[in-house]
Amino acid sequence: MQMLKTHHVFGGTLSYLQHHSAATKTSMKLSVFVPNKTGTLPTLTWLSGLTCTEDNFTTKAGAYKVAAELGMIIVAPDTSPRGDNVPNDTSYDLGQGAGFYLDATQAPWSEHFNMYSYITDDLQEFMLKHFPVDRSRQAISGHSMGGHGALTIGLKNPELFKSISAFAPIVAPSQVPWGQKAFTHYIGDNKDNWQHYDACELVKKLGGTEKTPILIDQGLADGFYETELKPELFQQACSEVGQKLTLRLQESYDHSYFFMSSFIDDHLRFHHNNLCAD
Amino acid sequence: MQMLKTHHVFGGTLSYLQHHSAATKTSMKLSVFVPNKTGTLPTLTWLSGLTCTEDNFTTKAGAYKVAAELGMIIVAPDTSPRGDNVPNDTSYDLGQGAGFYLDATQAPWSEHFNMYSYITDDLQEFMLKHFPVDRSRQAISGHSMGGHGALTIGLKNPELFKSISAFAPIVAPSQVPWGQKAFTHYIGDNKDNWQHYDACELVKKLGGTEKTPILIDQGLADGFYETELKPELFQQACSEVGQKLTLRLQESYDHSYFFMSSFIDDHLRFHHNNLCAD
Numbered sequence: 002m003q004m005l006k007t008h009h010v011f012g013g014t015l016s017y018l019q020h021h022s023a024a025t026k027t028s029m030k031l032s033v034f035v036p037n038k039t040g041t042l043p044t045l046t047w048l049s050g051l052t053c054t055e056d057n058f059t060t061k062a063g064a065y066k067v068a069a070e071l072g073m074i075i076v077a078p079d080t081s082p083r084g085d086n087v088p089n090d091t092s093y094d095l096g097q098g099a100g101f102y103l104d105a106t107q108a109p110w111s112e113h114f115n116m117y118s119y120i121t122d123d124l125q126e127f128m129l130k131h132f133p134v135d136r137s138r139q140a141i142s143g144h145s146m147g148g149h150g151a152l153t154i155g156l157k158n159p160e161l162f163k164s165i166s167a168f169a170p171i172v173a174p175s176q177v178p179w180g181q182k183a184f185t186h187y188i189g190d191n192k193d194n195w196q197h198y199d200a201c202e203l204v205k206k207l208g209g210t211e212k213t214p215i216l217i218d219q220g221l222a223d224g225f226y227e228t229e230l231k232p233e234l235f236q237q238a239c240s241e242v243g244q245k246l247t248l249r250l251q252e253s254y255d256h257s258y259f260f261m262s263s264f265i266d267d268h269l270r271f272h273h274n275n276l277c278a279d
Numbered sequence: 280m281q282m283l284k285t286h287h288v289f290g291g292t293l294s295y296l297q298h299h300s301a302a303t304k305t306s307m308k309l310s311v312f313v314p315n316k317t318g319t320l321p322t323l324t325w326l327s328g329l330t331c332t333e334d335n336f337t338t339k340a341g342a343y344k345v346a347a348e349l350g351m352i353i354v355a356p357d358t359s360p361r362g363d364n365v366p367n368d369t370s371y372d373l374g375q376g377a378g379f380y381l382d383a384t385q386a387p388w389s390e391h392f393n394m395y396s397y398i399t400d401d402l403q404e405f406m407l408k409h410f411p412v413d414r415s416r417q418a419i420s421g422h423s424m425g426g427h428g429a430l431t432i433g434l435k436n437p438e439l440f441k442s443i444s445a446f447a448p449i450v451a452p453s454q455v456p457w458g459q460k461a462f463t464h465y466i467g468d469n470k471d472n473w474q475h476y477d478a479c480e481l482v483k484k485l486g487g488t489e490k491t492p493i494l495i496d497q498g499l500a501d502g503f504y505e506t507e508l509k510p511e512l513f514q515q516a517c518s519e520v521g522q523k524l525t526l527r528l529q530e531s532y533d534h535s536y537f538f539m540s541s542f543i544d545d546h547l548r549f550h551h552n553n554l555c556a557d
Contacts, residue, residue, distance in 0.1 A: 009500065010537035060536065063341035066544075222287065258338065259288035266344075 002131060005030070011069035012037045017055065020127050024104075024118035025082035031124070032059040033132060038072040041135035043276040044128065045269070046120065046162070047077040048143030048150040051179070052098045055079045058144075061258035067266045071273045076128055078120065080147070082113040094179055095186055101174075102150030103198045105187040114187060117198075120154055121161065140164035140272035144261055145225070149174055152200035152215070152235070156207045164275035166216040166268045168261050169223055172235035173201040179229050201238040208244030215239070216247045216271045218264045220254030247271075280409060283308070289347035290315045295333065298405050302382075302396035303360035309402070310337040311410060316350040319413035321554040322406065323547070324398065324440070325355040326421030326428040329457070330376045333357045336422075339536035345544045349551045354406055356398065358425070360391040372457055373464055379452075380428030381476045383465040392465060395476075398432055399439065418442035418550035422539055423503070427452055430478035430493070430513075434485045442553035444494040444546045446539050447501055450513035451479040457507050479516040486522030493517070493524045494549045496542045498532030 005017040013036040022029045032055045036042065045068075047058050058064070058077045068075050081087075081100030088109040090096035100116035128134045141162040143151035148170020155165035174180020175195045184195045196202040219232045232248055239246040254260040283295040291314040300307045310333045314320065323346075325336050336342070336355045346353050359365075359378030366387040368374035378394035406412045419440040421429035426448020433443035452458020453473045462473045474480040497510045510526055517524040532538040 008533055008535050008537040009498075009531040009541075011541045015537060061338050063344070063540065065537075065540070066341070220287075253287040255286055257286050259286040259293060259343075262341065262343070263287075263289045 002127070010034070011065045013065065013069050015059065015065070022082070022119050022123040024115040024123050025113050027082040027084055027087060027113055029079055029082065029119060029123075030055045031076060031078040032056070033128070034065050034068055034075045035132060036069045036072050036074070041133045042072055042074050043138040043140070043273060044074040044076065044134045045272055046124070046139065046141045047075055048102060048120070048141070048147030049077065049080050050143070050145030050147045051080070052093050053080050053147070054098070057258065061262065062265050063262040064265045064269060067269045071269060073269060073273060074132060074134060076124070078124055081116060087113045095183060099146065099183065101146060101183045101187060101198070102154060103187055106194070107187060107189050110187050116150070117154065120150070121158055125161070138163065138276040140166070140276060142166040142168075142268055142272070143170070144168040145256065146171060146179070148217070149180070149200060153198050153203055155213060155215075156200065156203045159213050163213060164272040165213050166271060168218050168264070169220060169225070169230055169256055170200065170217060170232070170235075171229060172232055173199060175199045175202070176234070177229045177231065201234050204235065204238045204244050205242055208239060208242045210243035210245070212244055214245045214275055216249075216268060218249045218251055218268075220251050220256065220260045222253050223256040223260070225256055280405070288312070289343045291343065291347050293337065293343070300360070300397050300401040302393040302401050303391050305360040305362055305365060305391055307357055307360065307397060307401070308333045309354060309356040310334070311406070312343050312346055312353045313410060314347045314350050314352070319411045320350055320352050321416040321418070321551060322352040322354065322412045323550055324402070324417065324419045325353055326380060326398070326419070326425030327355065327358050328421070328423030328425045329358070330371050331358050331425070332376070335536065339540065340543050341540040342543045342547060345547045349547060351547060351551060352410060352412060354402070356402055359394060365391045372460060377424065377461065379424060379461045379465060379476070380432060381465055384472070385465060385467050388465050394428070395432065398428070399436055403439070416441065416554040418444070418554060420444040420446075420546055420550070421448070422446045423534065424449060424457070426450075426495070427458070427478060431476050431481055433491060433493075434478065434481045437485075437491050441491060442550040443491050444549060446496050446542070447498060447503070447508055447534055448478065448495060448510070448513075449507060450510055451477060453477045453480070454512070455507045455509065479512050482513065482516045482522050483520055486517060486520045488521040488523070490522055492553055493522065494546060495524065495526045496529055496546070497526065498529045498534065498538045500531050501534040501538070503534055
């Protein structure tokens with residue numbers, strides 16, 4: 002573990018770190034906000050979108066005021082393995098910065114692009130070892146590609162994440178260009194394998210009336226809304242199995258961090274209510 | 280006037296724009312947040328620090344939630360003229376990105392580096408023409424070099440700015456390396472001329488018991504605190520003339536936007552109270 006820098010913010014401590022991941026076989030960077038509270042604390046894992054690093058949410062979301070007030074840790078990892086020895090692509094939606102939170106099975110990606118295992122195994126282990134995380138009170142959220150990550154990882158790991166939310170998530174990657182491109186390269190042509198990383202498919206199998214509550218915000222001025230995001234498909238899938246979903250369509254908001262900063266406080270309070278109700 | 284992009288944020292509208300400045304003889308970029316309120320509105324001019332553009336405060340300060348609540352416009356201009364035809368320097372603290380909010384008199388800077396006139400004349404005219412600014416209810420604030428700008432411009436223009444604040448400002452540029460370097464290049468060796476842009480000197484001449492109230496926040500873990508900032512010099516100068524100053528020394532905070540984001544709400548409320556008391 003290497004501490005890169007720390008900042009005091011809203012009375013708590015924000016650290017930029019890197020550590021070795023067995024899953025990605027690389028060093029992974031992340032930021033961790035720890036409020037100035039005692040004891041083990043509820044913790045939110047935040048997954049960012051295409052082209053982002055550990056820095057975007059950290060500097061732009063404006064999340065730490067309410068996180069400090071609620072006493073929540075927030076961890077924001079990078080979106081993919083990186084480095085000169087890690088495969089890449091010239092397009093923004095494949096390779097470094099576009100890990101899609103899955104374990105790749107296809108060459109040349111399968112050696113390093115294992116973000117699903119990184120988030121669920123290595124990052125968990127790292128956080129529990131070094132920070133006062135309450136393992137039983139954890140939530141997951143993310144934006145766009147990271148919203149896809151939050152929904153799929155959250156649905157598949159209900160014992161780990163008791164509360165799920167997303168901003169402008171890719172809910173049906175098997176049906177949209179971003180997801181189809183990523184899945185073809187990372188996990189191959191067999192669409193049966195795509196279902197394991199498709200929130201709409203997963204919620205039909207794993208969701209239900211008693212399952213983890215989900216909050217989604219979607220801006221109606223988001224340029225990707227109709228081509229890549231399609232939250233109504235997820236709403237439909239949830240209603241088929243009685244999965245509790247709050248989908249909020251936000252007039253005039255776009256795909257940017259200005260949209261997220263406007264509603265991040267609601268998400269933090271949603272998670273805090275779910276994690277700390279009793 | 281050219282609109283570059285707009286975002287919906289906290290119910291208001293954030294615009295990135297550029298317009299021609301007669302003072303700098305260049306196109307100048309800025310961001311403007313306008314809350315969703317009717318009528319003319321109190322307005323804060325925000326001046327950023329060395330190396331910053333119109334984007335840093337806009338994306339990182341987390342100011343728009345409370346600005347929306349208070350109904351305040353915030354305008355954040357770039358920190359200097361820019362362009363291939365504008366003089367520059369290889370160091371970060373001179374030339375483009377380092378305008379120091381003064382009118383340069385020395386070659387090669389004097390043709391374009393006239394940020395004092397840009398802020399007090401061109402930007403005022405532009406804002407009053409295109410946005411619902413209440414001319415009589417305006418405040419000014421900034422960070423580091425921008426804190427120097429806010430203090431000096433605010434002190435010299437009490438009819439324009441009724442409330443002044445700063446984060447980690449350069450209060451005595453004539454006495455510290457950043458200011459001495461900038462002043463030597465921009466306005467020459469004659470130190471008599473430096474006094475017109477030195478907050479400590481200006482407040483002794485222009486401050487007083489009945490003058491514009493000032494709020495300053497300074498982090499005690501700020502690496503520039505003792506070499507470049509020295510807020511105690513300003514505190515001493517204010518006390519000599521009875522100028523009302525609230526100087527808050529914030530334990531553990533550094534020079535970053537994480538520091539500013541932690542206290543920007545206090546500054547917005549301070550300005551709102553001063554501008555809208557009756």
